[in-house]
Amino acid sequence: MNQRAHSMKTRTVYAKQLRRMVTFAVMLLLGFLVIAGRLVYIQLFLHEELLSKAQEKTRRTWLRESERGQILDRQGVLLASNQRVRILCANLAYIDRYNDAMAKAIATYLEVDESAIRDRLELAYVTVKGQEVLDPHVRLKVKVTHEEFEGLKAYLAQYPFEEVHQGLHASDLGFIEKMRKHAVFVEPVDDFKRIYPNGMLAAHTLGFTRSQETIHGGHTVFLTQGVAGIEKTCDDMLKGAIGWTETERAPRKRELREYRYRDLSPRAGMNVVLTLDAGLQAIVEEELQKGVEQSHPTSASIILVRPQTGEILAMASYPTFNPNRPSTINRSNSSDKNRAISDQFEPGSTFKIVSIASALSEGTSRLEDKVFCENGRFSNGRWSLSDDHGYGSLSVMEVLAKSSNIGTYKIIRRVGENRFHKYISDFGFGSMTGIQLPGELSGTVHPVRHWRDVTLSRVAIGYTISVTPLQITMAMAAIANGGYLMQPMIIDRIEYPDGRVMSQYDPHEVRQVLTSKSTRQLTEALTRVASEHGTARRAQLEDYTVAGKTGTARKIVNGHYSYAKHLASFVGFLPAESPEICISVLFNEPEGTGYGGIHSAPVFKAIAERAANYLNLKPSNWYLPAHEMPQELVLQSQAMAY
């Protein structure tokens, strides 16, 4: 009983203990109140500040590059397209002390500068959650295609790293195995590399692009911009509209898709369909290259147009470049210059077509009129004019065929300065043709009031004025098509990415320069040029009658006309009976005599022959006078018109 009472006593709770419990309880509850106070402070008073700091970490804006429109030829052949590319990166943690060997391997495979890769693989440390680690994300190269990356991985998988470091432990071998697998990776960015599948084909017309890297919201964005050629003129249409994503991210998660709150997908650029024909372009470039190997000019250009519409079917310049690698453009000889539109020069004899055309059109001369050519030397006391070969009396037709300077002057003297100048302007000289390519020049035609006594004689034979190859080609095309100066066309149409036509460009007639009667006469005269009796024997074709004109312009060197440097040209069209193509071939400073008939005419012939086959043109002997032609042949010829 007593013991039990004692037990009860020890088991009872003293007031002191309860008091202490209350003390502790008060302390604990005060602690909770402090926490509540802290919560109010953090969540209410620091809310704005902390929220914006949190959003700084989570919110991201990505620009998404749009796929640039393609450039196609008139048949749908891809001339410029895009390839999806990635950024090649390396994880230094997997490379560590093998960085030199790795730099060598990567540089060897990608054919890039080894020291640049080596610099990037320099062991750098970053702090991740308070720990110093080797940088797991080092950028090595942008615009790496999938094929290149896969190839690099395969290359690294068999690269002999072991031999680089002698005396390896088993753990080193394991490390190397891991390195082979994980050292390089690609960053998934929406990026495209502009590619020109046909390499250098039509390089000057297409132009090239430049990619600018900008950092936007911590992400790399590449904006592609057309720098030259169609890429430049059609840049606005080709580039489309960039996309825009405003979203949130978290570590180890690229994006928190559910919190994407603004999302504008990029709109792909329009496709540009050119008037070029890749087949003809290839023919032209091949023959240009052959001609260049023969004549070794400093520069050259060839243009092939359809006279009826002004569509440029092929256009090539030398020297040329590879638009896939704009960095290889040779600045010393301006290999990216589209010489067909941005070279201007004194045309020489090819300009006589304008002189004779104006005389025929004005009716001051007829083809069969005789002109006395002074046996090659003419002087009026103030200035003189000479021919390479002395001629006596020539008909107008022969003046053109033999390219007599004196004859031409005498013919144009009857037209007069003012009327002649009007024809020159009407043919489009002295003003830009308006072709949709950048860098076109207008040439120079001085106004008549600035002409001196001698000027008419010089202009008549293609001196003291300057023209571009395209201008002289379009002038010849005007003669071929019955007297209409056409605006040269390079863009056929603009298409939506799905192929629907957005806008179609139509041939545009600038003005009628000549009467069709005078062009018929002129064509007849020009056919004589490319005959046994003319300066362009080498331009003759077996099946087609060629109309054309040679030019051999002496170039000004140190203020004097040189006897060594020439501009050899030939401009012509065929079939003369019903012209389908007009070709100009221009060699600047070819080796040797520099005659247009020697350097340019054979190239013209080669191109004309292959182009006529390619286009399936009707041979000249098919053409009969219109009233003799059977009706089905008329229909057939219309159907066959390109």
Added chain:
Amino acid sequence: MGDLESKGIGIRQATYLLISCVTLLLTFGSVMLYSASMHQEGSFLLIKHLVYASMGLGGAVILAWKDYQWLRKHAVALFMVAVVLLGFIFVFGEVRNNARRWFVFGDVISFQPSEFAKLALVIFLAYYGEKNAEKMGSWGHGLLLPLIPVGLLLGLIFSEPDRGTTVLLAALTGVLLLLSGSRWSGFVILFLIGVAGLAYIFSTQATPGERFMAWLDPEKHKEDHAYQIWQSLLAFGSGGLEGMGLGSGRIKINFLPEQQTDFIFAVIGEEMGLLISIGVVIVFMIFVLTGLFIAWNARDRFGFLMAAGVTFLIGLQALINMAVVTNTLPNKGLSLPFISYGGSNLLFMMAGVGVLVSVANHSLKTYGMKVPEQVESNELFQP
């Protein structure tokens, strides 16, 4: 507390209130646990958590139903089991995050003996405090003698290392010994020794003062020492008054480490806002009040000490956890009871609640026994 009684709140109501608090925390916690871990684990952690919760609930029901008197008989044995298990940790334990705290069975089942040790310590100290009730005033029985086994236990936990639990249990031991009747003076000395020890530990670290400075200015150190705490503050701050909405937290997604365990309160703050986060604080306060009310009305000194011990254990742990995540205290690894993910912790917290309810069920009031003279309420506030 007398006031509460006089206002008619009986022990039954207090028990219901306590159970409601725990239920509320447990269910709300499960929801938040899923939200905190769904981005990384899906429902995996939630399911594990619910399994442990069910086991804990079963254990709690059994403990609540049984008279807690049996625990007195086994107090020493339980304590010894805890010490032995903690000792085994050094042999069989699994190292995670640079600490050896777990036994791991298979792939999914793991057991943390220090959680068991928490409850064992409370029971042991309650037993000791009751047994030596008359002698607690002396230096020997009141302070030095119990420090031997407790010191052994804390030493083992400290060496795991698990500083958070060590500090928590040291504080709890102080509270329980003082509730048992020990002198204040001894604890003042111990407290000073403890502070000196912590200062020494700080000074031996590679960057002394860095962590302390990081605590004072987390934004400046947000890239290294204060990374976690800065993320936690960002989470609370983003939440603001209304929160970002359940499941819509951003910081919880890989920014904030341990977001499903120690830092789950930050997820609550971010997603549910200030009202709910303060609500959680209030629920814990009610839990503490009801737990201590049960202790007050305990049938005997063992029940009193045990109920108070369990209440302070849970309350203190919650307080320290919340203080850490709000950067009120420097970082310690302690979870938030009933809400944080952690199987062993949940299991033994629930067991503790079972013990509490058992004390309530077998209290003076429920059995209609008279209040002993010593506990006349008017004595309480005498000087």
